[in-house]
Amino acid sequence: MKERASRGIGYALASAALFGASTPFAKRLLPEIDAGLLAGLLYLGSGIGLALFRWLDPRRIRASGKEASLARPDAPWLAGAILCGGVIGPLLLLAGLKVTPASSVSLLLNLEGVFTALLAWFVFKENFDSRIAWGMALICLGATVLSGVGQKFAEVPWGALAIVGACLAWALDNNLTRNVAAADPVQIAMLKGLCAGSLNVGIALLQGAQFPAVGPLFASALISFLGYGVSLTLFILALRHLGTSRTGAYFSVAPFVGALTSMLLLGELLGKVQILAALLMGWGLWLHLTERHAHAHAHEALEHDHLHIDDEHHRHSHPGDAALSRPHSHTHRHDAIVHSHPHYPDLHHRHEH
Numbered sequence: 001m002k003e004r005a006s007r008g009i010g011y012a013l014a015s016a017a018l019f020g021a022s023t024p025f026a027k028r029l030l031p032e033i034d035a036g037l038l039a040g041l042l043y044l045g046s047g048i049g050l051a052l053f054r055w056l057d058p059r060r061i062r063a064s065g066k067e068a069s070l071a072r073p074d075a076p077w078l079a080g081a082i083l084c085g086g087v088i089g090p091l092l093l094l095a096g097l098k099v100t101p102a103s104s105v106s107l108l109l110n111l112e113g114v115f116t117a118l119l120a121w122f123v124f125k126e127n128f129d130s131r132i133a134w135g136m137a138l139i140c141l142g143a144t145v146l147s148g149v150g151q152k153f154a155e156v157p158w159g160a161l162a163i164v165g166a167c168l169a170w171a172l173d174n175n176l177t178r179n180v181a182a183a184d185p186v187q188i189a190m191l192k193g194l195c196a197g198s199l200n201v202g203i204a205l206l207q208g209a210q211f212p213a214v215g216p217l218f219a220s221a222l223i224s225f226l227g228y229g230v231s232l233t234l235f236i237l238a239l240r241h242l243g244t245s246r247t248g249a250y251f252s253v254a255p256f257v258g259a260l261t262s263m264l265l266l267g268e269l270l271g272k273v274q275i276l277a278a279l280l281m282g283w284g285l286w287l288h289l290t291e292r293h294a295h296a297h298a299h300e301a302l303e304h305d306h307l308h309i310d311d312e313h314h315r316h317s318h319p320g321d322a323a324l325s326r327p328h329s330h331t332h333r334h335d336a337i338v339h340s341h342p343h344y345p346d347l348h349h350r351h352e353h
Contacts, residue, residue, distance in 0.1 A: 086196020
């Protein structure tokens with residue numbers, strides 16, 4: 001369980017690093033690509049890139065290491081995630097950007113992490129305690145401090161409601177995606193990118209946007225594959241191991257990574273505010289990293305399909321084969337059991353407290 005948790009934390013932080021670093025590079029393309037079109041290209045490019053990766057991946061033709069595919073019951077959850085995160089969120093963001101000061105936008109975007117945790121805790125009933133709540137608060141406070149660097153906090157106009165709505169849409173996306181996180185993360189991220197990207201690119205073209213030259217288009221494709229496609233794939237893997245609120249907390253360090261990348265690109269130095277933000281976020285991450293949640297809990301009988309090895313939660317037989325220590329996927333059944341050990345709200349620990 002400790003190894004699984006460490007892997008999930010690594011996935012979440014890597015996802016945040018890729019997404020955070022992609023923002024300054026994407027901003028450099030804005031003089032050459034329409035903002036609405038760029039938003040669509042970043043989604044679409046990630047979907048196309050992951051589709052090519054999935055097609056070339058040798059694991060797709062062998063059982064060992066192959067992820068479970070999406071199933072029919074996953075469709076409503078995935079459709080809701082695509083609608084909220086890939087369609088409603090970007091549209092509300094663009095609407096808000098037109099009438100909202102940049103200083104307010106950068107601050108308001110930090111609400112995504114807050115909304116993600118609140119929905120996970122109070123709507124989807126994910127477990128948390130005071131340590132996790134304080135850690136999340138410190139991380140969000142650090143991101144808020146960082147967002148206000150060099151800016152005056154302007155009065156928030158009504159357009160800010162659209163930004164808040166976008167953050168809520170992305171928070172819903174994160175929580176809905178958790179319900180399909182057992183399936184192939186590359187397939188999930190690919191479908192989200194293709195569906196959302198196609199729609200957003202179409203909207204931008206209808207509004208008169210023009211496709212950029214080959215150079216900027218190639219640059220946007222590279223940014224989208226790493227900063228959106230690979231980042232989202234890692235985010236889904238983290239959801240599988242950590243649950244939504246904890247994954248969202250680790251992902252909240254993305255603004256700091258983005259700011260640090262901007263400083264390196266522009267040759268700027270860390271100031272007092274950046275250092276304060278880093279200390280607050282580091283304190284919050286420490287509270288999460290040192291969490292130890294253990295108690296007697298009951299697993300209800302469950303049948304599902306996902307990539308796994310035969311560990312303490314997967315003690316089932318395989319036709320004509322002994323217990324498998326290598327990763328594999330197939331439909332399997334968990335019998336009801338009561339035991340105690342440290343755990344996170346992962347695929348097998350979504351019980352009440």
